[in-house]
Amino acid sequence: MSSLDTTAISRPRIPDPISGYRLENLVGMGGMGEVHKAVQLSLGRTVAVKLLNPELAKDAAFVARFEKEAAALAALSHPNVVAIVDKGKTDSTYYLVMEFIEGPSLREQVRSPLLTPKESLRMMMEICRGVEYAHNRGVIHRDLKPENILFDQQAGGLAKVTDFGLASFLDDANSRFNLTSTHVSMGTLSYMAPEQRVDAKNADKRADIFSLGVILYELLTGEVPLGTFDPPSKAKPGIDERLDNIVARCLKPDPEDRYATVAELMAELEPLAPVLTSQPPQPLTRVQRIKVGARQVVRVVTQAVLTVIVLAALGVLGVAWHRSGEKPAPMMPGAALTSELGADAVRTLPGRLAKGTERRLLEAGEGPDPLSFLIAGRPVNIEGKALVFPPMEIDGHRHVGRAVADVVEMEGDIALLKADVLADGPPPTPYTRLRTLLDGPLPDPQVAIMLVGSTGRYVALVQEGSGAPLRLEWALGERRGTMLGQDSPKGTVHLEMEVDAEGMLRTFIGTGKDRRVIGEPLVLGREWQKQFGEVPRAAVGCIEGTCRVEGLSYSVKQAPPSGTSSTVAELTPRPTPVAKPVAKPAPPAKKPPAKAPPPSKGGKKK
Incomplete structure (x- = not known):
């Protein structure tokens, strides 16, 4: 069977049967495989099923990396970490079942014009809690980036860290899951610590702290800190200057100069982050109720005036809107x-x-x-x-x-x-x-x-x-x-x-x-x-x-033909060599006639 049979996408794909689950639709794919939205039949709940690419399933190293992600997730149980439900193997590939997160990624949140510094810090604290928990369980992520942070809408927009495919266990007892070779770089370059780019195997949890610093800077400014960059308060007005030192310490090139733990980072972020409380509201006094009623009356009158103004503005812009037509739905x-x-x-x-x-x-x-x-x-x-x-x-x-x-x-x-x-x-x-x-x-x-x-x-x-x-x-x-x-x-x-x-x-x-x-x-x-x-x-x-x-x-x-090698580089066109005129060889020089040798002394005359 050719590899096209297992990766063909010119026709509807018939997924491998996974006992106990019904795959509904493809929601994403990456270098290692596909993620499907599915239903766990025993409980009737929605889950996410990650299928290893069948071609990669034939490679023992990729299978070990896939199993490693399952082991990393199984060791973690925290509100800010995506939970694992199950894992297994079919006739042709491996699968991992996780909770399905209905909501956007941090990448989408970063680009939202409604994102404020306070909301950014709230998100950052939740992300840090998930990473700190993973570190305390002996797991470092090594690929923290906005695409690997999801927000659960059903849980009130709670941030959850996912995709532990590059995770590394700190405990030597779990070294069988550590697949990274010495002096091999793994991760996403823009969010990767300097030492991780050189030697991913020996990068410790401070590499995650560097990635958190990149994410924090991007949340605050909308940009990734590359090369020489301005502090957050200068890159975007309205940001607390105290955040400049926090970001700078996370992004120190030398790991020794960064925060030793995520807990230390959270301790400095917490005074600047908005305070969330779960306490029930206290009953209002009579005076407070009168004040609230007065404010509501003012609000209603103000809204009525604004409505008249908006309707007038819409009348003025109606013709322009009609000429421009309906806005098309956003497309990739x-x-x-x-x-x-x-x-x-x-x-x-x-x-x-x-x-x-x-x-x-x-x-x-x-x-x-x-x-x-x-x-x-x-x-x-x-x-x-x-x-x-x-x-x-x-x-x-x-x-x-x-x-x-x-x-x-x-x-x-x-x-x-x-x-x-x-x-x-x-x-x-x-x-x-x-x-x-x-x-x-x-x-x-x-x-x-x-x-x-x-x-x-x-x-x-x-x-x-x-x-x-x-x-x-x-x-x-x-x-x-x-x-x-x-x-x-x-x-x-x-x-x-x-x-x-x-x-x-x-x-x-x-x-x-x-x-x-x-x-x-x-x-x-x-x-x-x-x-x-x-x-x-x-x-x-x-x-x-x-x-x-x-x-x-x-x-x-x-x-x-199989057995010979060929690379894409061979497609790069090379200039056609230009034939150079060949000069005619010069005629050989004429040799002077040979002279007769002189008669030897004492020789006889003939």
Whole structure:
């Protein structure tokens, strides 16, 4: 059976039967497997079932890491830690059953415009309580980040720490679960302590304290502290200056200079955090009831006046609202870029096409071959070697644009897609000012390189011009997901998306010595192109603002026969060697005639 049979997402996936559970729908996926919303039949309660990828289930190291997460969770029972319900094995893979958390992640909370410093500190105290409990039970997390913090809406928005897949046990008795090798870096780079980047095995609980410092800074300012950064009170007005020293101590490069325990960190945060009480309200006195009644009367009158003012304002803005139409429901960038954008227009760009027996290549921007692109949504200009999505016109309402290379004969097992991209905010115009007035601050511009197949099937690598995390998004049948990477630098960035012969999709930013991996690989499996419904094509897209894509290149190559090796690097086009003129050899020099040797002394005359 080929690996495609276990990872195919071009058709509905039939989950492995798990006794006692009914899988309902896929809610997420990552480097190790899938998470399904399910029902525990014995109790009729909703749970989350995490399935190890069947391909990885064949690897003993990955199975041990999966079992390690179960052991880590089983050792913990705390309101701020996601609880484990069960674990087991099917005929083809392993599974882990956890409580299902109905609510957003901390990543979504960080981006909320309603988040206040006091609310941030409340969240931080709950996160710290869960981590401190885990440390006291001998477990360090080693991958604390906003994606691994969930908020339980049914429990009043209680924060819960999850995903202990990289956890390490402090107790030597449990060393069988410690899978990290010495001098191996594991975790998420932006939230990782310096010592953990060098030697994850020997990183202790102070590495978690560093990660908590990064999370606290991001909660307060909305940014990740990279390189040289301002203290929180200077980065965002209104933040208590006492938090500057707390964050700075968490982020000390030397572990000895940080807090020794999370309890010490909580002791300094607690005086600044809002006080929550569970005491029942006391009955009001007669005087207090009179005061409350008077305030209610004033509030009702004030609300009536404000209602009249709002209705008048709505009447003035009604025409503008009618012209702008209904606001579309929020969509993921990849979904928006591959949605129905109207009829395609055709634009031609100089480029190069190479179709050999083993390798096929298209390069846009320079070359003797005209390349056709199907343009949908926003218009596209050709500026030298670049595809440019210009600012939207004043009467336009299309914020999304897409350009697909109209080259279909790109079949292969190994692929490499790359380009230099830039996303800029729109220039100030009457139209943008009107949108800001009606809709609030405009969304950040987004630019993407993509592989697109049949309708609704794609993989997109998205960059925001604001320095937000890079995003890998995919929708291939019923398997959909998003993976966030490190923050993107501002300005032009070089993005790459590669797939090897085993169907492992990896993404990169930068070139040469500055080339860095973005997130974890996405397991597609062999014959991965079939999962797109049709042979995938290279594409670029733009949402809001101005987007520029230059040096677009897409190469595919057939995998060599088994037993030989081939890498994605072989797809990088090399310059064709130019034959140099060969100089004619000079004629050999004529040798002077040989002289007769002189007669030897005493010789006889002939």
